[in-house]
Amino acid sequence: MTENRYQIPAADIFETKEKFILALDMPGTTRDGIEISCEGDDLSIYGKVGEVNKEWEPISTEFRVLDYKRDFTIGGKVNKDKIEAKYDNGILTIELEKSDFIKPRKIEIKAA
DSSP states (O other), X not given: OOOOOEEOOOEEEEEOSSEEEEEEEOTTOOGGGEXXXXXXXXXXXXXXXXXXXXXXXXXXXXXXXOEEEEEEEOGGGEEEEEEEEEEETTEEEEEEEEOTTTSOOOOOOOOO
């Protein structure tokens, strides 16, 4: 049985009042080679890496030709229906809108 091996893409995580933003470094893949799924409390990212030309005879290789895989636990922190993703120049950016439950909210004090 062959063991599947993946490389874990480096990720930066940012936060605004309205969103969480994930930026993942995934060079060597394409927009069509990326799959993002959200199931339960988990956000899963998979990226298929293109292969080096098979006609070339390797003398020395340092490229890691492993597909990408990374999982994040998001719990009830995001609105799963409002997840957006973009892939540009090797960087996958995922914007996750915060759920109303965790968004900051100002409470108005009413006159008595």
